[in-house]
Each structure stands twice: as C-alpha cells, then as structure tokens.
Amino acid sequence: MDYKAVKEFVVEKAILVCGLVSIIGVILIFFFLLREGGSFFLKVPLSEFLTGKNWYPTSTPPQFGILPLLLGSLIVTGGAVLLAVPLGVCGAIFIAEVAKGSLKEFLKSGVELIQAIPSVVLGFLGAKVLGAYVMDWFGLDTGLTAFTASLLLAFMALPTIISVMEDAVTAVPHRYRESAIAMGATRWQTIYRVVLPAAASGMAAAIMLGIGRAIGETMVVAMASGNAAIIPKSIFDPVKTLTATIATEMGEATGTHALALFAIAIVLFAITLLVNVTADFLIHRKRVK
Amino acid sequence: MDKYLMDTAALEPVAQIKIKTTNLDLFYGDFQALINVNMEIAANKITALIGPSGCGKSTLLRVFNRMNDLIEECQVTGTVLIDDQDIYLPGTDLIDLRKKVGMVFQRPNPFPLSIYENIVFGLKVHGLARKSELDYHVEQSLKEVMLWDKLKDKLHRNALSLTLEQQQRLCIARLLPVKPDIILMDEPCSSLDPVSTQRVEELMKVLKEEYTIVIVTHNMAQAARVSEEAGFMLLGQLVEFGRTSQIFTTPKDKRTEDYITGRYG
Ligand SMILES: Nc1ncnc2c1ncn2[C@@H]1O[C@H](COP(=O)(O)OP(=O)(O)O)[C@@H](O)[C@H]1O
Ligand SMILES: [Mg+2]
Numbered sequence: 001m002d003y004k005a006v007k008e009f010v011v012e013k014a015i016l017v018c019g020l021v022s023i024i025g026v027i028l029i030f031f032f033l034l035r036e037g038g039s040f041f042l043k044v045p046l047s048e049f050l051t052g053k054n055w056y057p058t059s060t061p062p063q064f065g066i067l068p069l070l071l072g073s074l075i076v077t078g079g080a081v082l083l084a085v086p087l088g089v090c091g092a093i094f095i096a097e098v099a100k101g102s103l104k105e106f107l108k109s110g111v112e113l114i115q116a117i118p119s120v121v122l123g124f125l126g127a128k129v130l131g132a133y134v135m136d137w138f139g140l141d142t143g144l145t146a147f148t149a150s151l152l153l154a155f156m157a158l159p160t161i162i163s164v165m166e167d168a169v170t171a172v173p174h175r176y177r178e179s180a181i182a183m184g185a186t187r188w189q190t191i192y193r194v195v196l197p198a199a200a201s202g203m204a205a206a207i208m209l210g211i212g213r214a215i216g217e218t219m220v221v222a223m224a225s226g227n228a229a230i231i232p233k234s235i236f237d238p239v240k241t242l243t244a245t246i247a248t249e250m251g252e253a254t255g256t257h258a259l260a261l262f263a264i265a266i267v268l269f270a271i272t273l274l275v276n277v278t279a280d281f282l283i284h285r286k287r288v289k
Numbered sequence: 290m291d292k293y294l295m296d297t298a299a300l301e302p303v304a305q306i307k308i309k310t311t312n313l314d315l316f317y318g319d320f321q322a323l324i325n326v327n328m329e330i331a332a333n334k335i336t337a338l339i340g341p342s343g344c345g346k347s348t349l350l351r352v353f354n355r356m357n358d359l360i361e362e363c364q365v366t367g368t369v370l371i372d373d374q375d376i377y378l379p380g381t382d383l384i385d386l387r388k389k390v391g392m393v394f395q396r397p398n399p400f401p402l403s404i405y406e407n408i409v410f411g412l413k414v415h416g417l418a419r420k421s422e423l424d425y426h427v428e429q430s431l432k433e434v435m436l437w438d439k440l441k442d443k444l445h446r447n448a449l450s451l452t453l454e455q456q457q458r459l460c461i462a463r464l465l466p467v468k469p470d471i472i473l474m475d476e477p478c479s480s481l482d483p484v485s486t487q488r489v490e491e492l493m494k495v496l497k498e499e500y501t502i503v504i505v506t507h508n509m510a511q512a513a514r515v516s517e518e519a520g521f522m523l524l525g526q527l528v529e530f531g532r533t534s535q536i537f538t539t540p541k542d543k544r545t546e547d548y549i550t551g552r553y554g
Pocket of ligand 2: 475
C-alpha cells in the first residue's frame, strides 16, 4: 500500500471523527438543556414562566416570571438594531462605493480594530464613561440603562454588519454599474437602483449576523444595562436581559432557581433559532425570486 | 453652370451626418489607443467598425458616449460632434449625452431586477417616469424588440432568468423608452448562437429606421450582412472608411484587403 493511499485514508477518517465530535457535542448540549429546563417546567407552567411579571427567584415563595427579562432583551437588542442597521448600511456603502485609496484602507482596518476590542473592555468603558454621559445628557438617576446598553451593542454589531455588507456590495459585478452609468444614471442612482438591490441578499445576511451578535452578547449588557429585573417604562430605565440574568445569577443559583436559568437558556435558544430561520428564509427567498 | 451644379447637389439624397470626429486622438496614459481618427457616421444607417482584436474598436465606440471618462488616465483630443454639438466641450451634460446615445454591451448585462424594472430604469433615472405611462412604455419597448408576446405574462420575473438572446434584446429594449438617437453596440452577438445572432441582426435592420446604429464586430460576415457603411481599424488607426460593399469588394488600402482576405487573425 503506497504512502499516498495511507495519507488519504488517515485524512479522511480524521475529518470524519472531527465532524462526528462536533455533531455529538451539539446533541449533548441540546439534550442537557432540554433535560434540566424540562424538569423546571414540571414545577412552573410554561405560561406562568413566559408571562409572569415578577422575577424574584430568591424570595419565599420564589416567582419565576421572565416577562421583564424578555422585555429587557427586546428593548436592548431592538434599540441596538435600530441604531446599528442604518449606520451599518451607510458605512458599508461609503466604504464600498465612495471611499478610495488610503481612506478606504484606513476605514476597513478601523472596522476590524473595533471588532478586536474584547467585549469586557467595551462594557467597562460603557458603564463607567458612556454611562456617566448618558446620565448627564438625559438628567437620569443612573447612567446604566437600556439605552446605554443599546448604544454599546450597536457599536459592537456595527463592524460585523459593515464588513459583511461591504463584501456583498463590492461583489456586485462591475458590468451592472457600467450599464447603469451608460444609461445616464448618476453614481447615486446606480448605487441605490442597481447595486443595492443586487446585493440585497448579502446585505440581509449581514444584518442578521449583526442581530445575532447583539442577541448573543452578554458581557456588555450585564455591565451597562443596570440589571434591574423590572418592566421598563422607557428606554432610559435600567433593565435586565435574558443573557445577563444567566451570567449574573448562575453562581449562587440552586434548586429550582438553577433549573429556571436552564429554562431561560431554552428560551434564548428558541429565539436564536427563530432569528436564524427567518434570516435563511429571507435570504433564500430573495435569491430564488 | 455654377447654378446647375448646385441644383444637382441639392437633388442628391445627402445623408445626414450624425457623428463626426476630427483629428481624434485617445491616450490611455502613455499608450495611444486611437490615432487621428476622422470619420462621419450617417444617421439612420448601420455603421460597422471592424478590425482585429485590440485595434481600438471598443475604445472608439466608447468615445461616442464618453464612457472612457470612467477611466482615470484616459485623455481625448480632437473634436467629436454629435448633431453638430461638440460632446467633449467642458460643461457637456453627460447624463443627457448618455440618454441620447445608448449602449449595448458584448455580454448581455440586464440588471438583476425584473424585466419590467429593467425597461423602466431609464425613465426613472431621467425623471420621465409617469406612473400611468410605465406599462405603456414596457409594452412598446418589448414590442419593438419582438419580445412582447413571449414575455407579457412574465414581466415580473428576474431578467437573468431569460435566455441570452432574450437578455440581449432586453438590453436593447431598455434603451428605447428614453428615445435615444444613437445605439452603440459592442460585439452584441458574440455570446449568442448563430440562430440568435441572425434574429438580432434582423432586429438591428428594423431599428435603424428610427435609430443610428454603430456596431463593433470582429465578425466580418456580420458586418457584411448588416451594415451599410464600415470602417476598418488597425492599431488605433481608421485605415479605411466607406460603403460596406466597397470595403469588402474593392478595398482601397492594402491593409484592408489583407484583413478582408483573412491575412490577420
Ligand atoms: N482601460 C485601459 N487602459 C489601458 N489600455 C487600454 C484600456 N482599455 C483598452 N486598452 C488598450 O487599448 C487598445 C484598444 O482596446 P479596445 O478598444 O478594447 O480594442 P478592441 O475593442 O478593438 O478589441 C488595446 O491595446 C488595449 O490593450
Ligand atoms: Mg472590444
């Protein structure tokens, strides 16, 4: 048996093993999540869990209503998306279509640099510096609010949105632009009538990735949102998100409380799945049409 | 005597000159791609530019709608008149120029939008789109390129789902709603099969009634079939320009003859 065939065999099996390990890993995670979270729902019904207005996991008797946490997550993430998407679209178009030469290079490396900031650093800066400003600007009692966390999350999601979107816009073939210009379109008309529609599915993917980043990000939110599990009246109230709840409470949680955190994890999992499926659907539908 | 000569001249059907170049030179940086080109292109005729690959045919064509402006180091000297207007004068409105001078490219390149959107693109871009008239323009344009019957029920399909021939016809159709005078075609059939090519050539002959057509081709048979006037180019020069029948049967220049008889590639 020659060397080449042996090598082929070894590589093939190694790839197979790696693949199996990762799949088994995912299945195990899913299994434990369901087992732990499932046993929580034997004690507290799902409807009470989802619609309960009070999250008092340590009082007697404990109350496990995650409505305030759901709202907290929704406001923080939604706010971040509302800020990051328009900024990201503009940034990506600017870098891909307008900026030239060294300015373009500078902006691209700037975006990469932001991406490289560890989220704990950003959370720290946000809580200490941005929080103080937010408190001043809006005359609040505390700077740690849903708004502060949204700003930071938007900042974190931006590089993902910009870089993926910039690739999508740049990938639009030159000949579409050329024929638009030859028909008398201005540069801006060419961009918004031809280039952007042509890049639409890639841009949607960029936005979904950005949203995914914002949903999954925990550290910044835990540090800057104020961590108050109350139903917020405005974006300038402190909130507590689903992710931050797990991160901040898992250390001391025991018994039912610990199981409740698993149940939150299942909710998070379901939300992420929903976002991904929606993204897939949007992107795919665009392409087929 | 004098008066007599003048009268006969007036009786001759003098072709109207649509495009006229005088001492036209074009440089890409240091490289001179067009050398002293002088030509007069007649209105409502099909004029072919032939010559081996790399001789400057596309470059010359792109002079007429100033697409070379997109290339940074490109420099043009001499004059180019369209309807007696110098299109290289400072202050020339490029958007108007390109509305008047449409272009069809070598590779069919409809926008990756619906068929309908492709056709109304020009109207929207030039601010001519009146909602109530869009359908009318779509129908007229598609009829002009003989696509209407085939596509009238599929107007909202993506244009990229069409066959290459249909795509190329659509690329012609989308120029029409803004009423161009001139249609430039850069090897419009080079990615089509012989049957499609023949059909597009027939379309050109219909269109020339209304439009002035300048077609670049390195397919001599095609030039002979469709054009009434032809220019032979070589290494940036317009070697010979005249009636197509004359160019192909009794070329005046030795180089033209060599090319026609197949001595260049
Ligand atoms: N953007 C450009 N920059 C530099 N040289 C170019 C450019 N475009 C074309 N050329 C050169 O100009 C010459 C003529 O090109 P082109 O007009 O495309 O020829 P044709 O259409 O007859 O094949 C060629 O030698 C080509 O290499
Ligand atoms: Mg060419």
